[in-house]
Amino acid sequence: MRTVCFYFQVHQPFRLKPYRFFDIGEDHYYWDDYLNKNVIRKAAQRCYLPMNALLMDLIHQYKGKFKVAFSISGTFLDQMEAYSPDVLESFQKLVATGHVELLNETYTHALAALKSKEEFTTLVKKHQDRIKELFNGYTPKVFRNTELIYSDEIGKMVYELGYEGILTEGAKHILGWKSPNYLYTNALEPKLKVLLKNFRLSDDIAFRFSNKTWADYPLTTEKFVTWLNAIPKEEQVVNLFMDYETFGEHQWADTGIFEFMRHLPEAIFRHSDFSFSTPSEVVRQLPGVGKIYVPTPISWADEERDLTAWLGNDLQDEAFDRLYEIENKIKTIDDPELHRDWGYLQTSDHFYYMCTKFFSDGSVHQYFSPYDTPYDAFINYMNVLSDFDLRVKESKQSRK
Template sequence: MRTICFYFQVHQPFRIKPYRFFDIGDDHYYWDDYSNKSIIRKVAQKCYLPMNALLLDLINSNHGKFKVTFSISGVCLDQFEAYAPDVLESFQRLVNTGQVELLSETDAHALCSLVSPAEFKRSVESHQAKIKRLFNGYQPKVFRNTELIYSDKIGSMVAEMGYEAMLTEGAKHILGWKSPNFVYQNAIDPNLKILLKNFQLSDDIAFRFSNKTWSDYPLTTEKFVNWINAIPKEQEVLNLFMDYETFGEHQWAETGIFEFMKSLPAAVFNHTNFGFSTTTEVARAAKPIAKINVPVPISWADEERDLTAWLGNDLQNEAFSKLYELEAKVKKIDNPEIQRDWNYLQTSDHFYYMCTKFFSDGAVHSYFSHYETPYDAFINYMNVLSDFILRVKNKEKELETVGKEEV
């Protein structure tokens, strides 16, 4: 078996509205509904709707031979339901073909796997329930953690939840001389298969496609197929993992990205011995060659492929620790608004906006952030968190009062 596994991450956060210090204790609604609706509709028109239509056409025209895999965050699904039901319907049509796989992840696209096994499990189960409700009882078999974050310990938690496989980054400092083009096993529980992103070929599409200073610009299907054919014959799997917004949003339609994707399957079928598979098909068909040891968490972000995009400075660590200090208290509170805000405040993007990196990584962070500076992002988030803490404390007092009255 020689196969290409296309995996696309679909995610949009609930962005926080400008929230001043003087709003604390007075305004308990944190979300920028206008921006969130405007952005989801803009990305729908540029990416989701045209790309979903293109994929549906490729699936139908190739009679079951072309397949892709998606992970759609819970917060993104919430926005599809609220602002873009046509997009949700287009994803449902894709899944109904039987050639599209959906993965599990955390509902809020959160970093909770790093600090709380209990919250991690709750968030995953919440996402499972959402996928089941929206996609006709669908039950994912493979897991994709937020930002492809993975470690041996996280993998073992995922295995305990019953998943067959998990995705992560084919980071050089983990692989060493080994290739990402094989299936591996979790070091603690070898029953969990590990699929690794080939970041070189993935990023050629996701990041370098329209870069006119790139030595291989322009990227054509002929050139890409030649690179595929150069993969040693014993290497069975090419995992191309990327943000779905690559198509039409990060790489505009004018770059030719849609035409590239439209012509790629035929080029692969006609000029290589590769086919296409979903992640479950890869995990079940390819025999793992070894355990992969990842004692310290990795991700798919930045040059380091570590956690510093979200937890690399004092601002991020302060906000992150203050948020998760509330976990035990929040779980005692039966209040829909508290639970919603607890969920949405965990989204990794809020911490990403606080990153203070410079040079090439810093440019990427600035592109994705709607704040002028990381410090603005931190101040705005901490103002909101301060109000949320007050609300939690007030609910605690109410519970204590009710408990005393019952006694």
């Protein structure tokens, strides 16, 4: 069995509104509803609706032989319900075909796995419940942590929550001479299967597709299949993991990205011995060839494939530590609005905006950030966090 496994991350954060020092204690609503709605609706027209329609066509055209998987964050689900129910319905129809797999993650796309096992478990179970509610009782069996962040210990936590497999990055410094095109197992819990992203082929689509200075531009389906066929016959699975916004947002429609995707399955079926599989099919049908050792967390971000996109400078570390100092306080409070804000403030994007990288990945960080500078992101977030902490303290005092 030689197979291609397509996985798409679908996520949008709740972005904070401009929040001044003088708002602390006065204004307890933090979210930029106008910006969030505009981002969702723009992305819906450019990416979600046309790409979902394209995938539905491919599933019908190939009678279920073409398959994909999604991890849809809870913050995205919440915004779809509020701003774009037509997008939610289109995802529901895709899943109903039986050829689209959903994965679990933390509800708010959080970094909790790095800080609190209890909060991590809470957010995972909340996401489980939300997926079951919105997708007709669907229960995922494979997990995808925020930004593919993974370590041996994180894998162990995921296994204890009942999952059969987990996705992560095929980072070169972890693999060494090994290939990402095999199924591996967790070093601490060998029953947990580990799927590794083939970052070269994934990034050819996600990042290099429209780059006219790239030596292999333009990328055609024939060229891509040639690269697949060059993979040694004994290698089992090519995992193509990317942001869903690759299609229409990061790579605009006029680059030809939709047509590339429309014709890729036919090229693969006609000119290679590869099939398409979902992550759970890979996990159940392929044997793990051995343990993969990841003692220090990895991710799919930037050249380093580490945590420095979110926790790489003093600004990020200060905000992250201050955030989780509140955890024990809020656990004893029964206030839905406080818990909603607590979850949304954990979203990894807030820390991503504070990144101060200025070299190969600096432009990428700037592209995704609504702030002029990382320092602006930090100040705005810390002002909000200060007000949130005051609300938590006041709530605890009112209960005494």
